[in-house]
Each structure stands twice: as structure tokens, then as C-alpha cells.
Amino acid sequence: FFGFTIFIISTKPNSSASFAFYALLILVLILLSRIPILFILKKSLVVIPFVVLVLIFVPFVKQVDIFIKSYLCILCMTILVASTEFASLLKALEKLKLPSLITMILSFMYRYIFVIQDELMQMRLAKESRSVGGSRWFHCKTLANMVGVLFIRAYERAESVYLAMCARGFNGSIKTIDTSCIKGRDLFFLG
Numbered sequence: 001f002f003g004f005t006i007f008i009i010s011t012k013p014n015s016s017a018s019f020a021f022y023a024l025l026i027l028v029l030i031l032l033s034r035i036p037i038l039f040i041l042k043k044s045l046v047v048i049p050f051v052v053l054v055l056i057f058v059p060f061v062k063q064v065d066i067f068i069k070s071y072l073c074i075l076c077m078t079i080l081v082a083s084t085e086f087a088s089l090l091k092a093l094e095k096l097k098l099p100s101l102i103t104m105i106l107s108f109m110y111r112y113i114f115v116i117q118d119e120l121m122q123m124r125l126a127k128e129s130r131s132v133g134g135s136r137w138f139h140c141k142t143l144a145n146m147v148g149v150l151f152i153r154a155y156e157r158a159e160s161v162y163l164a165m166c167a168r169g170f171n172g173s174i175k176t177i178d179t180s181c182i183k184g185r186d187l188f189f190l191g
Contacts, residue, residue, distance in 0.1 A: 001080040013065040
């Protein structure tokens with residue numbers, strides 16, 4: 001998928017036949033992965049506002065070509081993430097010699113984003129149960145306080161988790177049960 005993304009990015013801007021071929025190939029990959037097309041499209045549309053924001057600040061380039069390239073790359077990454085377990089994806093990134101710091105950051109971010117989201121929901125529920133009505137300024141001030149408290153809680157939790165992991169012998173490598181190796185069908189797919 002990373003190689004395919006590089007092919008998409010390096011395609012000449014006015015090559016609509018190539019973009020159509022890439023889109024057809026991505027559609028075939030979606031069908032082979034048996035992931036619902038609507039699921040892939042819905043997940044990929046989340047990133048479109050960021051692409052549009054970038055296009056606003058790039059005035060001298062044809063925006064349509066950048067948009068098509070960006071969306072095709074987003075579709076590729078969406079298929080990759082939707083069809084691969086996250087631990088396997090991290091292990092593959094580690095085997096591709098991506099710096100271990102990046103894989104560790106991705107691993108911790110994925111694991112603890114849900115914990116932080118749960119903390120935020122609990123804080124929001126507490127705020128809503130304690131405050132009825134109020135001015136807009138009151139709610140903005142309360143929201144700012146919640147963000148500060150959430151940051152402090154996340155920092156404290158990260159520190160305690162790190163110390164616990166060090167006490168248990170964590171050395172920074174990603175551990176998975178399955179070991180992945182390149183098979184004939186992988187080489188066929190890559191070709």
C-alpha cells in the first residue's frame with residue numbers, strides 16, 4: 001500500500017487515465033478485502049475537510065489533481081487500516097525499519113486514546129449533571145478547565161503506565177503472537 005501510494009503521488013498531474021486505473025484497482029482491493037464499500041467511503045470522507053483546507057492554501061497548483069491524488073491515497077490507507085489488525089500493522093512497520101520511537105508512539109496513542117476518551121466522557125457527564133443552563137461564557141470556561149484537567153490526568157496516567165512497563169521489563173519492541181513472513185501470495189499481490 002505504501003508503494004502504491006508512492007505510485008499515485010508520483011503520477012503526472014493531467015493523467016486522468018492513470019487515476020481512473022488506480023481508482024479501479026482500489027475498488028478491486030475493496031471487493032477482495034470484503035470490507036463494505038460504504039464503510040470505506042464513510043471512513044475516508046472524514047479526512048476530506050483537511051485536504052480541502054490544504055487546497056485553499058496552495059493557490060498555484062491544480063487543485064483537482066491534488067484532491068484526486070489525496071483521496072486515492074486516503075482510500076489506500078483506509079483499506080490498509082481496516083483490513084489489518086493494529087498490532088500486526090505495528091509489527092510490520094517495525095520490520096520495515098520504521099524508527100522504534102514512531103512505532104511506540106503509534107502503539108501508545110492507539111491504546112490510550114480510548115482511555116482518554118472515557119475520561120472525557122466521564123468529565124462531560126459530571127459537568128452536565130452539575131450545571132443546568134448558564135451563560136455561554138460559563139460553558140466555555142468550564143470546557144477550558146476540563147481540557148486542562150484532562151491533560152493533567154493523561155500525563156499522570158502516562159507516567160504511571162510507563163513506570164509500570166519499565167518495572168515489567170519493557171524494552172520498546174512490539175510483541176505479537178504471530179510472526180509474519182513474506183509468502184508467495186504476498187509477492188504475487190505486490191507484483
